[in-house]
Amino acid sequence: MLGLYLHIPFCSSICNYCNFNRGLFDAALKERYVRALEWEIRRAGDGSDADTVFFGGGTPSLLEPQEIGRLIDACRNGFDLADGAEITLETNPETSTPERMEQFRAAGVNRMSFGVQSFRDEELRRLGRLHSADRAREAVSEARGAGFDNVSLDLMMWLPQQGRDDWRTSVEGLIEVDPEHASLYLLELYPNAPLKEDMARAGWSQAPDEDAAEMYLWSLDRLDRAGYHQYEISNVARPGRQSRHNLKYWQDGEWLGFGCGAHSTRGGVRWKNVSSTAEYISRLGEAPSPAPVGMLTERREMGPQERLEDALFTGLRLTEGVDLAAFGRRYGVDVWAVYGSALQRFVDEHLVLRDGARLRLTRQGMLIANEILQVFV
Numbered sequence: 001m002l003g004l005y006l007h008i009p010f011c012s013s014i015c016n017y018c019n020f021n022r023g024l025f026d027a028a029l030k031e032r033y034v035r036a037l038e039w040e041i042r043r044a045g046d047g048s049d050a051d052t053v054f055f056g057g058g059t060p061s062l063l064e065p066q067e068i069g070r071l072i073d074a075c076r077n078g079f080d081l082a083d084g085a086e087i088t089l090e091t092n093p094e095t096s097t098p099e100r101m102e103q104f105r106a107a108g109v110n111r112m113s114f115g116v117q118s119f120r121d122e123e124l125r126r127l128g129r130l131h132s133a134d135r136a137r138e139a140v141s142e143a144r145g146a147g148f149d150n151v152s153l154d155l156m157m158w159l160p161q162q163g164r165d166d167w168r169t170s171v172e173g174l175i176e177v178d179p180e181h182a183s184l185y186l187l188e189l190y191p192n193a194p195l196k197e198d199m200a201r202a203g204w205s206q207a208p209d210e211d212a213a214e215m216y217l218w219s220l221d222r223l224d225r226a227g228y229h230q231y232e233i234s235n236v237a238r239p240g241r242q243s244r245h246n247l248k249y250w251q252d253g254e255w256l257g258f259g260c261g262a263h264s265t266r267g268g269v270r271w272k273n274v275s276s277t278a279e280y281i282s283r284l285g286e287a288p289s290p291a292p293v294g295m296l297t298e299r300r301e302m303g304p305q306e307r308l309e310d311a312l313f314t315g316l317r318l319t320e321g322v323d324l325a326a327f328g329r330r331y332g333v334d335v336w337a338v339y340g341s342a343l344q345r346f347v348d349e350h351l352v353l354r355d356g357a358r359l360r361l362t363r364q365g366m367l368i369a370n371e372i373l374q375v376f377v
């Protein structure tokens, strides 16, 4: 089944480390954008089966609940959305109120994903985030009050000045709030991030690599003990509560992305919408009716080799790894015969496990996943 991704590129303020496709909230632009999104979804709708909808951003919770409802309706009208489809809204804690949570729920959202990042106010201030740790706790309890029984929290690790005890505070804070799912991301400082300048000015630094590795391993161990199951390099969940939408990215699935900068993968073809919000709106406005899907996008057919490598690259992010026999049947390639010699040294170092027909990373291997996965690029 397809996953549907809807990109909402608006934020109340711009965090100093962020290089996502987003801009400052503008009410008039947002209204035009929501209309364009509805139009794009309607135009692409072909009645195919879909079982997940994911509102990502940006800050999708800046949309009005009735706008989220309209977009879910557009998905239902264009696609055969399964009963019990997972419908996720990425939410920033400062945008949450009990009323809005109830309205989002009534609009059809059934999974809330909160960008908490840290349970330490000092760290949140350094990142330029608008919420406090208490606000994050309140937002989760507002979601619970509105009946959400599927809640996810994002935390960020390797923040400036964050030591092991600070990270522990955030992980313990997460466990206390008791979400069904959590994502633990490593802060990546892109070359011109304003946070880099802030760090230089204030004399802040990141923990040494060895400490960061230890913090990552410690948190996974702690979350194991709290009843969470790691299913991907950066993701843990209570049993049965993995992100069904994100699994499509890692399990060689298919998805359609709507909105500026959104990516799609279907039938061996990958395409991307234009990144600029204004251009996205104007190109859709100019589109003849019905416009060809390719009008918006960079479109690329993936050859069998690229599809295989992509599936291995993403599949190995999962703790269950990949089933080499299944890959052989699907792609007609003996994966070990092709990549075995490059992978053997990682197997010898217990960074990669070859377990019967399965290939997977060990937790130590996950620490250098980027290096290992280069084998497939």
Ligand code: SF4
Pocket: 010, 011, 013, 014, 015, 018, 019, 020, 022, 057, 058, 059, 092, 115
């Ligand atoms: S709220 Fe998220 S998307 Fe928006 S600027 Fe901050 S990190 Fe980026």
